[in-house]
Amino acid sequence: MPRKWRQSDFDDDGYDDYDEEDYYEEEEYLEDKEPTSTSSVVPGQSQSFTSTTQPTATEVNEPETEEGLWACPVCTFDNSLDSLTCDICDTPREDLSEKVSDPSTSSKEKVPFKFDTPSPDEKNLAARGLKKSPIRVAQSPDDILNGARSSMAKAGTSKSISSAVSKLNVPGLSQSSGASTSESHVGNGSSSAPEGELADALKQMNVGGDYMESKSRENADASTSTYGLSLESYEPEPWMLKDANKDSRQLLHLIVVGHVDAGKSTLMGRILHLLGRVSQKEMHKNEKESKQQGKGSFAYAFVLDEGAEERARGVTMTVAVAHFETPKLRVVLLDAPGHRDFVPNMISGASQADAAILVVDASIGAFEAGLEGEGQGRGQTREHAQLVRSLGVEQLIVAVNKLDAVDFSKERFDFIRGTLQPFLKQCGFKDGSLQWVPVSASEGQNLTMASTESALKAWYNGPCLIELVDSLKPPPRLVARPLRLTIAEVMKTRTLGPSAFGGKLESGAIHSGTKVRVMPSGEIATVKSIELQGQQLKTARAGEGVDVGLNGIDPGMLAPGGVVCHPDYPVPVATRFEVQLLTLDIRTPILKGSQVILHVHHARQPARVDQLVSLLDPKKGTVLRQRPRHLTANQSAIVVIVPDEGVCIEKYSDFRALGRIALREGGKTIAVGIVTDILERK
Numbered sequence: 001m002p003r004k005w006r007q008s009d010f011d012d013d014g015y016d017d018y019d020e021e022d023y024y025e026e027e028e029y030l031e032d033k034e035p036t037s038t039s040s041v042v043p044g045q046s047q048s049f050t051s052t053t054q055p056t057a058t059e060v061n062e063p064e065t066e067e068g069l070w071a072c073p074v075c076t077f078d079n080s081l082d083s084l085t086c087d088i089c090d091t092p093r094e095d096l097s098e099k100v101s102d103p104s105t106s107s108k109e110k111v112p113f114k115f116d117t118p119s120p121d122e123k124n125l126a127a128r129g130l131k132k133s134p135i136r137v138a139q140s141p142d143d144i145l146n147g148a149r150s151s152m153a154k155a156g157t158s159k160s161i162s163s164a165v166s167k168l169n170v171p172g173l174s175q176s177s178g179a180s181t182s183e184s185h186v187g188n189g190s191s192s193a194p195e196g197e198l199a200d201a202l203k204q205m206n207v208g209g210d211y212m213e214s215k216s217r218e219n220a221d222a223s224t225s226t227y228g229l230s231l232e233s234y235e236p237e238p239w240m241l242k243d244a245n246k247d248s249r250q251l252l253h254l255i256v257v258g259h260v261d262a263g264k265s266t267l268m269g270r271i272l273h274l275l276g277r278v279s280q281k282e283m284h285k286n287e288k289e290s291k292q293q294g295k296g297s298f299a300y301a302f303v304l305d306e307g308a309e310e311r312a313r314g315v316t317m318t319v320a321v322a323h324f325e326t327p328k329l330r331v332v333l334l335d336a337p338g339h340r341d342f343v344p345n346m347i348s349g350a351s352q353a354d355a356a357i358l359v360v361d362a363s364i365g366a367f368e369a370g371l372e373g374e375g376q377g378r379g380q381t382r383e384h385a386q387l388v389r390s391l392g393v394e395q396l397i398v399a400v401n402k403l404d405a406v407d408f409s410k411e412r413f414d415f416i417r418g419t420l421q422p423f424l425k426q427c428g429f430k431d432g433s434l435q436w437v438p439v440s441a442s443e444g445q446n447l448t449m450a451s452t453e454s455a456l457k458a459w460y461n462g463p464c465l466i467e468l469v470d471s472l473k474p475p476p477r478l479v480a481r482p483l484r485l486t487i488a489e490v491m492k493t494r495t496l497g498p499s500a501f502g503g504k505l506e507s508g509a510i511h512s513g514t515k516v517r518v519m520p521s522g523e524i525a526t527v528k529s530i531e532l533q534g535q536q537l538k539t540a541r542a543g544e545g546v547d548v549g550l551n552g553i554d555p556g557m558l559a560p561g562g563v564v565c566h567p568d569y570p571v572p573v574a575t576r577f578e579v580q581l582l583t584l585d586i587r588t589p590i591l592k593g594s595q596v597i598l599h600v601h602h603a604r605q606p607a608r609v610d611q612l613v614s615l616l617d618p619k620k621g622t623v624l625r626q627r628p629r630h631l632t633a634n635q636s637a638i639v640v641i642v643p644d645e646g647v648c649i650e651k652y653s654d655f656r657a658l659g660r661i662a663l664r665e666g667g668k669t670i671a672v673g674i675v676t677d678i679l680e681r682k
């Protein structure tokens with residue numbers, strides 16, 4: 001029933017020297033702020049969960065504003081009226097926007113690096129937009145479509161749709177209006193204010209020589225894209241928005257991460273079984289096979305661990321994909337491998353995720369091994385938490401598993417929570433986006449209904465795991481942006497044909513017959529058919545994970561890490577780009593010329609650190625030093641990366657999902673970062 005991504009299983013850069021220490025021990029560079037809202041689930045209340053699997057079109061998310069709250073125009077978070085800026089992304093409150101300083105006179109310092117907070121250029125954009133026009137985000141998808149239709153009727157052109165959409169300022173739907181959100185800002189030209197801001201910041205840094213030369217070269221290139229059109233000129237077609245809100249359930253990609261053997265697959269296998277997504281026959285088969293292999297306790301894990309080697313070793317190696325539904329959500333479940341050898345596969349899965357469950361093993365010694373680590377398989381609780389946050393996941397459920405092994409002890413649960421919470425906050429998870437739940441996967445306790453175990457009931461009457469999942473909020477979907485469909489795996493099936501792939505629509509939409517450009521090759525192809533869980537779809541929109549068959553292209557042109565795009569608005573294939581990095585707990589300094597493995601969405605390839613541009617104060621973001629000689633642990637810096645081959649990448653401020661990177665070396669993640677500029681492209 002679950003699907004496996006068929007990427008190469010092992011990281012190719014060796015693992016034996018993996019070493020873990022406390023990250024961020026000295027410098028808390030990620031600020032903690034207390035958000036104002038938490039789970040909407042009523043403690044103790046059980047809900048029914050269906051397991052229907054009919055694929056439907058993606059909905060457009062609908063930000064709502066509740067009384068006594070103000071909705072952030074950028075991230076849609078509902079803030080208390082006491083907050084002058086958004087608790088999530090720091091955007092100033094609308095009615096205070098007049099007080100936002102003019103970007104042209106604002107400080108040219110780089111702000112502290114925080115994932116998913118606006119970059120300096122995003123902040124300026126938001127500030128300008130807020131000044132120009134009040135932003136209303138509480139529009140329903142129907143309103144959006146009606147507005148778009150009436151605009152269209154008046155003008156009789158598809159152009160009106162984009163202007164109607166941009167007027168509505170719905171995150172993910174707005175185009176290039178001044179009031180656009182960080183996600184909807186689509187400029188890449190050198191003339192844009194953010195670009196000027198960056199150049200000014202770089203001048204302030206007094207960066208000279210070849211670096212500035214290549215910057216100005218890029219600025220000249222950037223005014224027109226590879227195929228002659230700037231992203232700002234993009235207009236969505238009517239079919240992209242039609243029926244976009246057909247399904248009342250919103251789509252959520254949920255990744256399950258955690259240290260090896262924490263019980264991730266067992267937990268998810270058990271949940272799928274309880275929700276009726278695994279037949280009795282299949283379960284009997286799993287029980288029989290696990291017993292035969294002397295691994296009786298892995299019967300539920302075998303629901304997701306389908307590979308022969310995975311079953312023989314009792315270790316998840318690739319990301320398994322399964323689906324289930326809750327009252328509010330259609331959940332795409334991504335079961336990630338916990339073993340350190342398969343972290344690259346976990347990164348690939350995390351780059352698609354909207355939210356995560358971090359599974360922690362409560363057994364004595366096992367929790368400690370996941371966090372601090374001794375011996376071979378150490379510290380993936382730590383590494384996974386950092387990676388999912390750095391890859392854009394904000395909402396995290398911590399499932400404290402195997403509580404049966406510690407007699408459902410409240411003290412043990414409290415100890416784990418007390419130990420892990422400060423670290424997760426340092427990683428950038430806000431208190432309000434963190435939820436904790438005690439569970440036992442093997443005993444089936446507190447998963448889809450309240451626990452029946454008296455030792456647990458004695459001290460816990462909060463929501464069960466699936467209720468917490470139901471309370472997660474899917475992000476806005478970028479339906480009205482140019483198509484970006486990342487390729488996760490390449491396949492060949494009877495129905496999809498020889499040139500087929502599975503991947504996620506990060507933006508835009510496709511239907512059969514759509515012409516697309518496959519990057520990095522630049523080849524044009526036609527969409528033959530689209531499938532979701534083996535069933536044909538006419539249209540797929542941003543947020544969907546689908547399988548797509550193409551006509552008119554050689555299968556050799558498709559590879560994981562590629563991106564299928566609108567023919568006129570292809571993703572840049574960068575050969576040199578600038579990133580704002582955070583180094584992790586590294587023992588070997590990063591030098592100019594250091595060789596690394598670059599990970600971005602599903603792409604991974606060797607790369608070189610070409611320049612160390614500046615070292616930043618991790619708290620203030622101000623430049624501490626230009627051209628540092630090396631980078632050590634827990635530092636923030638601007639660096640230039642040169643991949644061995646061109647890589648499909650976007651500026652973080654243009655398309656977040658394609659602008660987050662991780663650098664690994666020697667089997668260890670050494671730095672995470674965001675793309676701030678593309679300096680050279682193919």
Ligand SMILES: Nc1nc2c(ncn2[C@@H]2O[C@H](COP(=O)(O)OP(=O)(O)OP(=O)(O)O)[C@@H](O)[C@H]2O)c(=O)[nH]1
Binds near residue numbers: 259337339440443
């Ligand atoms: N006592 C106890 N054992 C559990 C529980 N959940 C899982 N296990 C056991 O833990 C072992 C590992 O479980 P898996 O589900 O394979 O763990 P995993 O985290 O998916 O492993 P990887 O994906 O390989 O990292 C198996 O023997 C399970 O039976 C639990 O709630 N209680």
